[in-house]
Amino acid sequence: EMLKNATCDLFAERVESFVRSTLNAKKDRQRANRYRMLMSHRFERASADAGDAVGMIAAQGVGEPSTQMTLNTFHFAGMGAAHVTLGIPRLRELLMTASKKPKTPTMQLPLLMTENVQQNAKHIAQSTRRVA
Structure with missing residues (x-):
């Protein structure tokens, strides 16, 4: 009640x-x-109080990660990695278009918790990564 x-x-x-x-x-x-x-x-x-600058808080919530994604995109550009759809284009795809068929598909794979789970995860990630 x-x-x-x-x-x-x-x-x-x-x-x-x-x-x-x-x-x-x-x-x-x-x-x-x-x-x-x-x-x-x-x-x-x-809850936000009346008069709180919720727009500015929301902009920071998008601005900071998008800046970091852009920096990461430039960092990976010379490495030939499959991170070419990171940064602003990826953020735009997620937020603006809300596409039902995203151009950058993702996978989530459950792993058994074993002694060498991190090594197995790296091996799976490397073997399933698509390089364009």
Whole structure:
């Protein structure tokens, strides 16, 4: 109930779902209420106040990574690596066009946690990398 007064409905539903699935309602009532209050406080702190410069914060959130991607693109340019679609073109592809068929496909491969997992990961990455 306290969550629904100050937060969005979806967030309140997720918190209540977590409380129901994790805590015993009668036995852990105090813990459940403390958790609800903590989540309500976290939600309030994550919200922007009226008049905050959210546009500038968002621009920094895009500007800094895009600058780093551009610098990395130039760094890899002379190495013949397959990083030619990094930087601003890649950011533009992701943000501006939201293409259903991206020109730079990616893969996520789960690996078994073994002693030599990093060596295996490097080997897989090198063997699956496409060089144009």
